[in-house]
Amino acid sequence: MTTLTEYLDYSNAPDQLTGGVRRIPISTPKGEFSVWIKRVGNNPKIRLLLLHGGPGATHELYECFDGYLPTEGIEYIYYDQLDSYYSDQPRDPDLWTIEHFVDEVEQVRQALGLNPDNFFLYGQSWGGMLALEYALAHQQHLKGLIISNMVSDVQGYNRYAREVLGPQMDPAVFAEIRQLEANEDYENPRYEELLMQHHYTEHVLRMPLDEWPDSILRTFKHLNKDLYVHMQGHSEFGMTPNATLGRWNRSADLPKIQVPTxxxxxxxxxxDPKHMEWMAGQVQHGRYLHCPNGSHLSQYDDRQHFFPGLVQFLRNVDDGKF
Known part of the structure; x- marks a missing residue:
């Protein structure tokens, strides 16, 4: 068990002066760049690398982790992917691919010295897609995998938005959203207004907009919209058809995942939470954590279930009791 003194000790570490912040060089076919990371704490057995959503969002999505994981002695590492706000921004769409980002995560892993004795990978939303893709390519380096708030089939995501969540809205609102989408009028301020008031506050973060934490407001402010639209589309209400992730489907590959998940x-x-539960049964060693009060950012609106469940998983895997 890591003591509090050991956990907080940054002495003689290369990132002591910066409080855990450093930049990691990344090699790409388009040149050399760097990405921003910040390490919090020391734990040689549990090192949790955080993959943010978007694509094109930031590590700020996870700032609430500061209020929960240090008391558990868990080391975690914030990380802004290339073209996100705190990292280099070459803004080259040729790099906006799953293959690039998987390779980037692997370069970050190597730079940080993460290995099967300590490397837990957490991804939420797009970060969950990336975490799954990384595991399918490099699971020999993992100790555990966490896929949060992301299904394994984009078409299932789209169906759930259109057939389940949409009809829960006021019919006039849902019809107006569908019409704006049919017209591809995504830049219309009315489109964002409708989604923020009737979808985001119900299914992305279940708080009134004026109560959203500053970390989330900064994430939206810092979003690389060009990257987001290119890969995901124009909103969290399903993926836009021409987005590059629009046909992504890894459901058939889930049984290949051998690490605790x-x-x-x-x-x-x-x-769809039922799909998330199904995924846990498809991998070889899976567990499902349900957040009954939560939405897409359940670390904020159902932290009472989210953090105890996450910590228990990390502890169980580390103790060999998973």
Whole structure:
């Protein structure tokens, strides 16, 4: 068990002066760049690398982890992917691919010295897609995998948005959203207004907009919209058809995942929680964590279930009791 003194000790570490912040060089076919990371704490057995959503969002999505994981002695590492706000931004769409981001995560892993004795990978939303893709390519380096608030089939995500969540809205609102989408009028301010008031506050973060945490407001402010639209589309209300992730489907590959895996779903999520539960049964060693009060950002709106479940998984895997 790591003591509090050991956990907080940054002495003689290369990132002591910066409080855990450093930049990691990344090699790409388009040149050399760097990405921003911040390490919090020391734990040689549990090192949790955080993959943010978007694509094109930031590590700020996870700032609430500071209020929960240090007391558990868990080391975690914030990380802004290339072209996200705190990292280099070459803004080259040729790099906006799953293959690039998987390779980037692997370069980050190597730079940080993460290995099967300590490397837990957490991804939420797009980060969950990336975590799954990384595991399919490099699971020999993992100790555990966490896929949060992301299904394994984009078409299932789209169906859930259109057939389940949409009809829960006021019919006039849902009809107006569908019409704006049919017209591809995504830049119309009315489109964002409708989604923020009737979808995001119900299924992305279940708080009134004026109560959203500053970390989430900064994430939206810092979003790389070009990257987001290119890969995901124009909103969290399903993927836009021409987005590059629009046909992504890894459901058939889930049984290949051998490492202990936690999937996290929420009752009010943009993703179908039943699908998240199904995924836990498809991998070889899976567990499902349900957040009954949560939505897409359940670390904020159902932290009472999210953090105890996440910590228990990390502890169980570390103790060999998973």
């Amino acid at each position: 936690l999937t996290i779903g929420a009752a009010h999520d943009t993703m």
